[in-house]
Amino acid sequence: MDVGLFDFELPPERIALRPASPRDSARLLVLDGAETRDLLVSDLPGQLRAGDCLVFNDTRVIPAQLEGLRGEAKIGATLHKREGPRRWRAFIRNAKRLREGDTIDFGAGVSATASDRAEDGSFALDFAGDEPVELLLERCGRMPLPPYIASKRGTDERDAEDYQTMFAADPGAVAAPTAALHFTPGLIESLQAAGVAHTTLTLHVGAGTFLPVKAEDTDDHKMHAEWGRIDAGTADRLNAVRAGGGRVIAVGTTSLRLIESACSEDGVIRPFEGDTAIFITPGYRFRGIDGLITNFHLPKSTLFMLVSALMGLERMQAAYRHAIDTKYRFYSYGDASLLLP
Template sequence: MKVDLFDFDLPTDRIALRPAAPRDSARLLSVSPAGLDDRIVNELPRLLNPGDLLVFNDTRVIPAQLEGRRGDSRIGATLHKREGPRRWRAFIRNARRLHDGDVIEFGDDAVAIASDRGADGSFALDFLGEEPVELLLDRVGRMPLPPYIAAKRPTDARDADDYQTMFAREKGAVAAPTAALHFTPDLMAALDSAGIGHATLTLHVGAGTFLPVKADDTADHAMHAEWGRIDADTADRLNAVRAAGNRVISVGTTSLRLIESATRADGIIEPFEGDTSIFITPGYQFRGIDGLITNFHLPRSTLFMLVSALMGLETMQAAYAHAIASGYRFYSYGDASLLLPHRSTSGT
């Protein structure tokens, strides 16, 4: 499909620079066959059905933004995928000044050797020494806010909390599963009281997931791979919910992509551990999920393509036009949408 089908104009003042406070007071646009409905996130217990199951991503964002030097040259690095115990693939700023074998000093005894330049301009960084890389990053790294926020204000102490979900446990993401940022202990208690369950899985979100598509046609776009895991107990629980006629609703596109990667053609969700580079565009037949809670995404992004596959392109174009006209806040710290397609989830 032509990528420009997924383009739209977004006023810059719609980009949220801070999350709502409290988190569950964010606005929520419900999109379903019944139409569009303006709600609030804390109304979810009344919008979902007893027996529904929400699936959260328990990945934890690491301080993956690094500033260093190769000789006299300043080098910026954003880690985006672990490739070994001490090796990370990284997007590099000022990459023209970096070559295979160069040593980058990030300060405070954090040193890495660059190698294996990729076609996308990324490098592999091998961190020297014996100290766990996570400890090095805690000392010298910064929270990797998305560029559309970082371009408007510096990262600060608030982001260390604001950019983690209440479910964050497994270290490894370089971007937050932002739909879950709206959830609070009070909201989870209300959902539990309403008979709405929850489960967790792990997908370590990489920076490539949120990049706009630069190709003219979706067939020419290559997704970056991300590592994920669904254990056997979680897979069994998801299958039992659907077998009972209830709905599995992903909280975030990250949990959706992992579930779909783990689901067989007959709709059975299997345990999964490994990389996924699934790219979902209109025409895709959803097999493992029945709905999605997600934020509002960038124009021409793989994520806007995904929600268009779930609900239909015209439906999502209308929903986004309504959201823009109604003052919804967009992107990582912005408001949310509840997408409930026809039960077939065909997106047609």
């Protein structure tokens, strides 16, 4: 498909630089079949049915943004996928000053050697020493806020908490599963009281997920792979929800993509552990999910293509025009939508 079909104009002031406080006071645009409703995230229990199950991503964001020196050259690195116990694939800023075999000094006693430059310009970084890489990153890294936020303000102590969901448990993501940022313990209690269950899976979100598509046709775009896991107990539970007439509602496109990766043609969700590079565009037949809670996405992004596949391109274009006109807040710290096809 022509990538230009997924473009739209977003006024810069619609980009949220801080999350709503409290988290569940964010606005919620509900697309329920042909109906459109303007609500708050705290109204969610009344929009779902007893027997439904929300699926959250329990990945935890690591401080994956690094600044270092190769000699006197300043090098920036954004880790985006673990490739081994001490090896991470990283996007590099000032990559023209870096060659395979060079060592980058990130300060605080942390260094890494670059190797295996890929076609997309990324390098593998092998971290020196014996300490777990996660401990090294705590010393020298910072929270990897998306560029549309980081270009407007610096990362600060608030982001260390704001950019983690209440479910964050398994370290490995370099971007938050942002739809879940809206949830609070109180909201979960209200959902449980309404008969809405929840469970978790793990997908370590990579920085490539949120990048705009640079190809002119979707057939020419290559997704970055991300590692995920659905254990047997979670798969059985989700299958039982649907068998009992309930709906599986993915909280975030990351949860949705992993469920669809694990789902067979007959609609059965299987245990899954490994990489997924699933790319969902209009025409895709959804097998494992019945709805989605998600934030508002970038123009020409794979995520706007995904929601257009779920609800229809014209429906989503109209919904985004409505959101812009009525001053919804966009992107990672912005408002949410509930999409029920």
